[in-house]
Amino acid sequence: GAGVSQSPSNKVTEKGKDVELRCDPISGHTALYWYRQSLGQGLEFLIYFQGNSAPDKSGLPSDRFSAERTGGSVSTLTIQRTQQEDSAVYLCASSSSGRAESDTQYFGPGTRLTVL
């Protein structure tokens, strides 16, 4: 079946602009995660959605970052007033429930963001 998809695959923007990154999780998966992969920081958790519960935003690095998940499916990560340090690959993952620590998370191909 279809895996996790993300768009765009690449995004180049100018410092100070806003960007939106999209994630389509695997159908039926109730848990959705955003991570960031950068050279300096490795792979970092950003935010977690589980069903209709309030999201866990504990990994968002600043208030310029926000995310929403509409209808329990598609998610959008928004970065306002982008900075050069935001340049990274943004990864989305989904899992069937997110309630068990043993659940497998399935990752999308990522969006490579470059801030000039």
Added chain:
Amino acid sequence: GNSVTQMEGPVTLSEEAFLTINCTYTATGYPSLFWYVQYPGEGLQLLLKATKADDKGSNKGFEATYRKETTSFHLEKGSVQVSDSAVYFCALTATGANSKLTFGKGITLSVRP
């Protein structure tokens, strides 16, 4: 807090060599442990996992055993192939942490023919 420490890389091996990639962790409670792999030009994918002490995860000839006494989850393969060239990440999910993954820094493995 929770953390994962991987051995420094990169690692270069000849085909059919034995592979060990070390991974140790710090976590509260009883974490689940994972190895993820990222092949060139591809997304991150699960290689294997273990969810309780003394469990052994295995896949594609790779193995790792959850050792609670040494807080380790070392990855091993008896005979590597060129196609195993990739970046390998050790990770954990901790009790009460919303199943979010905490990753090690990753290690690049290159296998020469």
